[in-house]
Amino acid sequence: MQNIHYVFVSLLGGLIVPLQLAMIHAFRSTSGASQIQSTFFLYVGGAIASLIIALFIDGSIKPPTYQQTSWWMWLSGLLGAFYILCMFLAAPHIGITNTLLWVFLGQMIFATVMDSSGFLGLQVKKLDGFKLLGLGLIFIGGLIMIYSENRNAIS
Structure with a gap:
C-alpha cells in the first residue's frame, strides 16, 4: 500500500474526535456555556489554530479567488458546525462510543454514495x-453495541 502514511494520518484524526467530545463536554459542564455556545468556542479555537498553522506553513494568508468558487463551497463551515453540534448533543445521552459509531456509519454510507456517484466532481469509485x-x-456492530448497553442496563 503506497499511501500507508495517509492511513496513519487519518487514524490520528480519528483519535482526536473522541478526545474533542470529552473536552467539550468538560468545557460545557464547567463553563456554564450552552451546547451551541460550546460549539462556537470550539470553532473560535479552531479558527485561531488554523490561522497559526497557515501562517507557519504558508507564511501568510491569501484571500481566496471568490470568482472561481460556487456559493455552496462556502457552506462547509456550516456543515462542520452542524456535525459537531450533532455529536455534542448525542454524546451525553448515548455515550461517546455509540455516538461515534453511528456518526461513522453515517459518514460511510454517504461517502459510499458520493464515491459511487461522483458527487460534487469526485472521481467515481465502483x-x-x-x-x-x-x-x-x-x-x-452498532446493533450489538446497543444490545450490549441495554442488556447491561437491565441487569
Missing part, C-alpha cells in the same frame, strides 16, 4: 459487494 458488506458489518 461500488461492490465488499463495500456493502463492510457497511453491513458496521451496522451490525
Whole structure:
C-alpha cells in the first residue's frame, strides 16, 4: 500500500474526535456555556489554530479567488458546525462510543454514495459487494453495541 502514511494520518484524526467530545463536554459542564455556545468556542479555537498553522506553513494568508468558487463551497463551515453540534448533543445521552459509531456509519454510507456517484466532481469509485458488506458489518456492530448497553442496563 503506497499511501500507508495517509492511513496513519487519518487514524490520528480519528483519535482526536473522541478526545474533542470529552473536552467539550468538560468545557460545557464547567463553563456554564450552552451546547451551541460550546460549539462556537470550539470553532473560535479552531479558527485561531488554523490561522497559526497557515501562517507557519504558508507564511501568510491569501484571500481566496471568490470568482472561481460556487456559493455552496462556502457552506462547509456550516456543515462542520452542524456535525459537531450533532455529536455534542448525542454524546451525553448515548455515550461517546455509540455516538461515534453511528456518526461513522453515517459518514460511510454517504461517502459510499458520493464515491459511487461522483458527487460534487469526485472521481467515481465502483461500488461492490465488499463495500456493502463492510457497511453491513458496521451496522451490525452498532446493533450489538446497543444490545450490549441495554442488556447491561437491565441487569
